[in-house]
Amino acid sequence: MDDSDAVRDFEAYVAVAWPRLLRSAWLLTGDWHRAEDLLQTVLARVYSRWPRVRDGVPDAYLRAMLATTYLNWWRRRWRAEVPTDRIPERSGADPHADADVRDVVRVALRGLPRQQRAVLMLRFHADLTEAATARTLGISLGTVKSYTARALAALRSDPALRALLTEEAQR
Amino acid sequence: MRAEEPLARLLDQAVPDIPDDLRRPPLAGLRSRVRRRRTRRTVVAAGVTLALVAGPTLWYASTSDRSDRSDRSDRSDRSDRSGRTGSETAGGPAVAVDDRLTWWMARVGRDDRTLTVYVSRPADGTPCQGTWQPGATVSPGTGAVTIAVTDDSPTGTGCGDDKLTPLRVTLPEPLARRDLVDAYDNGDRPVYREADLPEVPGGTDGWWEVSTTFSSPRPADFGPPGAWAVSYTRPGGPDIKIRGYPAGHDLAAVPEGDPVDTVEVTGMRGRIDPYGGDRFLLRWQVADTVYLLDVVPSEGATMSLATFRDVLSRIGIS
Numbered sequence: 001m002d003d004s005d006a007v008r009d010f011e012a013y014v015a016v017a018w019p020r021l022l023r024s025a026w027l028l029t030g031d032w033h034r035a036e037d038l039l040q041t042v043l044a045r046v047y048s049r050w051p052r053v054r055d056g057v058p059d060a061y062l063r064a065m066l067a068t069t070y071l072n073w074w075r076r077r078w079r080a081e082v083p084t085d086r087i088p089e090r091s092g093a094d095p096h097a098d099a100d101v102r103d104v105v106r107v108a109l110r111g112l113p114r115q116q117r118a119v120l121m122l123r124f125h126a127d128l129t130e131a132a133t134a135r136t137l138g139i140s141l142g143t144v145k146s147y148t149a150r151a152l153a154a155l156r157s158d159p160a161l162r163a164l165l166t167e168e169a170q171r
Numbered sequence: 172m173r174a175e176e177p178l179a180r181l182l183d184q185a186v187p188d189i190p191d192d193l194r195r196p197p198l199a200g201l202r203s204r205v206r207r208r209r210t211r212r213t214v215v216a217a218g219v220t221l222a223l224v225a226g227p228t229l230w231y232a233s234t235s236d237r238s239d240r241s242d243r244s245d246r247s248d249r250s251d252r253s254g255r256t257g258s259e260t261a262g263g264p265a266v267a268v269d270d271r272l273t274w275w276m277a278r279v280g281r282d283d284r285t286l287t288v289y290v291s292r293p294a295d296g297t298p299c300q301g302t303w304q305p306g307a308t309v310s311p312g313t314g315a316v317t318i319a320v321t322d323d324s325p326t327g328t329g330c331g332d333d334k335l336t337p338l339r340v341t342l343p344e345p346l347a348r349r350d351l352v353d354a355y356d357n358g359d360r361p362v363y364r365e366a367d368l369p370e371v372p373g374g375t376d377g378w379w380e381v382s383t384t385f386s387s388p389r390p391a392d393f394g395p396p397g398a399w400a401v402s403y404t405r406p407g408g409p410d411i412k413i414r415g416y417p418a419g420h421d422l423a424a425v426p427e428g429d430p431v432d433t434v435e436v437t438g439m440r441g442r443i444d445p446y447g448g449d450r451f452l453l454r455w456q457v458a459d460t461v462y463l464l465d466v467v468p469s470e471g472a473t474m475s476l477a478t479f480r481d482v483l484s485r486i487g488i489s
Contacts (some may be wrong), residue, residue, distance in 0.1 A: 040204055
């Protein structure tokens, strides 16, 4: 495969995979535009190594890169902070008021530490095994289990989400 | 059914519909990013090659020079290092430490050439051993300006305390709307431009700027992403505080509901919303940056919408 073939092949893959990868990125960032920025960053990195990536499982590879890049961004890019005296008020006090599943899960996800969000995305959205998740994030299997347990406990502590999880489990 | 299957399904359901403008992959933007990555890698490779080739030569020249000129023999390491260039930094065999620093955001002056970048030791950088003396090297490009910051302290392993260190940098030409990139990790950094802010008048009836410090990264941080702020004060108040956030930051979200008023700020539409029960907040966005302006009343005073609008009119916002 020459360079121009590789480029065409890569762009054909991106055209098809874009929506599902963007959704994975959203699960990490909780924001469409940051998700787009994250996904573009990862795709730009994969571009040069596409011939090797395409022979494996590209979706899994890219989702793993989304998680590691997201965590790396946090460490390197967005860690400076400014002291704020108060967080801007938001009207509509109860985020669960409309009982919409998206809002409930979104609010719950936003409350999770970033590592736990990354583990949830890899385990339950990218469908990676615990061992693969541990390898991807460079952490131990025990840490993956611990993050998963803590994240699930946090999600279940939300009454609305606990009800939704129970409802789903009974289907 | 495995216990986690409901969660997998809920996660899938939880993702909102992709906005129309993001449904198709931005292939042109992606190609542009790839080109930029290639260019940077080429520049870095050229720099490394230059350093490998020039480093020993420079080292030889400097040692020869010292043997010829005894009046230089008592120069301190500090004066040697303060005069070095970017390529020299990476070069000579005497430099055994990684003295690269990172910076987190930039303020761009109204002249569009004077920058302040906020610097810290990288999280994975050399441990603190000496004093703090950052220096910058600017590499202008067509789409972005890359700034490399190194520690020019005598030991080459200086460090700041828990605050970011502001470093003034003067560009050889106006920044215009180009991105700013940190050479440490080739990452774009948030840019806060004074030209996008109202001009707060000084003088006897005006305000003066209060120095703002920003926290350095800490391993235990789980806080919100980086942001910038500038504050102005005057005797008897009220104070004015402007915060800048990258669009998408949790604290920069558009408030729900209708604004109580709208105004024009540096050519952009701004909205005024209630804030904290007894105040108001002006929000406007310029490209990828969101600004929030808060008028802080003096102690015991209240801030009505009329008073807020009056302060805004004094700084040219109506």
